[in-house]
Amino acid sequence: MSTTAKRVKDAKIQEKFKQARDKKQARPKFSTRRHNRCKICGRPRAYLRKFGLCRLCFRGLALRGEIPGVAKASW
Numbered sequence: 001m002s003t004t005a006k007r008v009k010d011a012k013i014q015e016k017f018k019q020a021r022d023k024k025q026a027r028p029k030f031s032t033r034r035h036n037r038c039k040i041c042g043r044p045r046a047y048l049r050k051f052g053l054c055r056l057c058f059r060g061l062a063l064r065g066e067i068p069g070v071a072k073a074s075w
């Protein structure tokens with residue numbers, strides 16, 4: 001399966017969970033089918049929940065100062 005197809009599939013599953021939460025529909029049977037992906041590039045690994053991004057996109061944005069309150073560690 002192509003990466004694009006996987007991204008679309010994951011998005012579809014996420015949408016089902018979201019609908020179940022909002023409209024009190026039955027939750028999909030298997031919660032393990034759910035998988036977080038980076039909002040920007042769709043990377044399935046090294047996903048940061050707090051930001052909804054993968055480590056690489058997070059790093060890029062943080063270094064450019066586009067994430068409020070995030071600065072590179074230095075002491």
Ligand SMILES: [Zn+2]
Pocket residue numbers: 038039040041042043053054055056057058
């Ligand atoms: Zn990413």
